[in-house]
Amino acid sequence: MPRKSLLISPELCIGCRGCQTACKEWNQLEGTKTVNQGSLDNPPDLIPDLYNRIRYVEVPSGANPVRWLFVNQRCMHCGDAGCMKICPAPGALYRTNEGAVVFSKEKCIGCRLCVTACPFNVPRYDKDNKISKCHLCFDRISEGLTPACAKTCPTGAIRYGEREDLLGLAKKAGYEKVYGEADLQGLGAIYAFKDAPKLYGMDERPAVPESVVFWHTVLKPLAYWGLGGAVAASLLHYVAFGPKKYEEEVKKDG
Amino acid sequence: MGNQMVKKANAFEILNHWVLAVSFFILAVSGFGFLFHLEIMNSLFGSFNQMSVVHNYAGIVFAVSLVLTIFNYLPVSLNLDSDDMQWILRGGGYFSRGADVPVQDKLNAGQKIFYLFLLLTGTAIAASGLVIWLAPGVRRWILISHFIHNISFDLMLMVIILHIYLATLANPGTFRIMVYGTVPVEWAKKRHAKWVQKTGGE
Numbered sequence: 001m002p003r004k005s006l007l008i009s010p011e012l013c014i015g016c017r018g019c020q021t022a023c024k025e026w027n028q029l030e031g032t033k034t035v036n037q038g039s040l041d042n043p044p045d046l047i048p049d050l051y052n053r054i055r056y057v058e059v060p061s062g063a064n065p066v067r068w069l070f071v072n073q074r075c076m077h078c079g080d081a082g083c084m085k086i087c088p089a090p091g092a093l094y095r096t097n098e099g100a101v102v103f104s105k106e107k108c109i110g111c112r113l114c115v116t117a118c119p120f121n122v123p124r125y126d127k128d129n130k131i132s133k134c135h136l137c138f139d140r141i142s143e144g145l146t147p148a149c150a151k152t153c154p155t156g157a158i159r160y161g162e163r164e165d166l167l168g169l170a171k172k173a174g175y176e177k178v179y180g181e182a183d184l185q186g187l188g189a190i191y192a193f194k195d196a197p198k199l200y201g202m203d204e205r206p207a208v209p210e211s212v213v214f215w216h217t218v219l220k221p222l223a224y225w226g227l228g229g230a231v232a233a234s235l236l237h238y239v240a241f242g243p244k245k246y247e248e249e250v251k252k253d254g
Numbered sequence: 255m256g257n258q259m260v261k262k263a264n265a266f267e268i269l270n271h272w273v274l275a276v277s278f279f280i281l282a283v284s285g286f287g288f289l290f291h292l293e294i295m296n297s298l299f300g301s302f303n304q305m306s307v308v309h310n311y312a313g314i315v316f317a318v319s320l321v322l323t324i325f326n327y328l329p330v331s332l333n334l335d336s337d338d339m340q341w342i343l344r345g346g347g348y349f350s351r352g353a354d355v356p357v358q359d360k361l362n363a364g365q366k367i368f369y370l371f372l373l374l375t376g377t378a379i380a381a382s383g384l385v386i387w388l389a390p391g392v393r394r395w396i397l398i399s400h401f402i403h404n405i406s407f408d409l410m411l412m413v414i415i416l417h418i419y420l421a422t423l424a425n426p427g428t429f430r431i432m433v434y435g436t437v438p439v440e441w442a443k444k445r446h447a448k449w450v451q452k453t454g455g456e
Contacts (some may be wrong), residue, residue, distance in 0.1 A: 109302050113386075
């Protein structure tokens with residue numbers, strides 16, 4: 001099945017937060033009491049009961065007193081997902097045919113390693129200490145429906161479809177560089193940014209922490225090669241040199 | 255002559271050795287389960303959730319047991335002298351039949367180095383494990399600890415395998431020390447002459 005994605009276009013976003021609401025409705029997530037922070041960001045960060053949210057970024061601008069950027073924040077469904085790499089519990093994080101990175105609360109053991117390996121600081125833990133994050137409405141898309149956020153978005157700022165089509169769409173609209181096109185083997189949420197990603201509060205080069213990559217590619221194989229190697233070396237020594245017998249040693253000394 | 259025994263390990267030392275060994279075995283098996291997503295662990299431990307609990311508390315047992323080994327082995331292990339250097343240079347006599355090695359203390363140079371290595375990697379693995387357990391989600395700390403935990407596991411695993419080989423197949427008559435605590439005095443004179451001398455051959 002061709003990989004599915006979200007195309008997020010901050011230029012089209014009007015900051016209505018319909019995506020936040022629709023997501024909560026479909027996923028039956030509780031409302032949260034928040035405090036006025038002097039900003040439209042609400043809640044101020046991703047929380048267990050909020051899978052996606054709009055960040056309101058104010059940046060300096062020559063023409064206008066304020067330039068306002070609306071950026072949707074969520075799980076990016078990385079092609080090379082750090083969370084899936086580091087997770088020690090089989091089935092707690094898995095990938096669907098559409099390419100979504102999905103979690104199972106039953107399988108999650110609450111170790112929070114995924115939090116530290118995520119390049120985008122996305123996973124949150126609920127009151128039962130189980131992972132909570134956007135799962136691209138895997139229960140909708142597996143039936144051919146659109147994720148709740150994209151379905152409700154009134155301006156097309158969040159669009160869902162085949163990844164290749166969405167990339168073509170963004171290129172045709174004049175975005176030469178699409179954020180997340182190639183990083184981490186391609187993100188499952190790609191962004192049509194007019195300016196440098198940094199301006200939108202995104203990492204220029206998102207990456208899985210180097211120590212996690214080294215662990216995955218070197219230390220993990222070393223565990224079974226080391227085990228096998230040590231056993232093999234022992235057996236080889238036994239065959240080549242044999243055991244030390246103290247009786248012989250005593251005899252030799254006479 | 256021949257049947258006279260000398261005591262090399264006391265009951266506490268032997269008991270603690272097996273507490274350490276069993277906890278290590280449980281930790282290593284469950285650790286492999288986490289590393290390679292071995293679903294068979296579900297039938298051994300009930301679930302990965304329960305396995306993580308067992309892994310954590312077995313880690314506590316391992317750490318305490320490791321600390322208790324210090325009294326028995328650390329002083330003698332730190333006392334590396336020129337005979338030990340010679341022993342190491344001659345590969346402990348393990349790489350030629352009937353090679354001569356310098357006289358050794360209660361622990362030979364290889365055992366001393368093994369113990370120091372175990373204490374080092376064991377401390378690293380216990381400390382980093384504790385951080386992973388008690389500071390979940392603290393990015394900096396966890397990434398460093400996760401790395402240390404895994405690198406020391408790899409090193410320890412290889413060395414433990416060699417330890418098991420050297421203490422059983424490679425040296426017939428050694429294993430009984432960790433069961434009965436005694437060895438024939440003739441054996442001790444050959445293997446640990448310095449120690450026998452110090453304790454008066456008893």
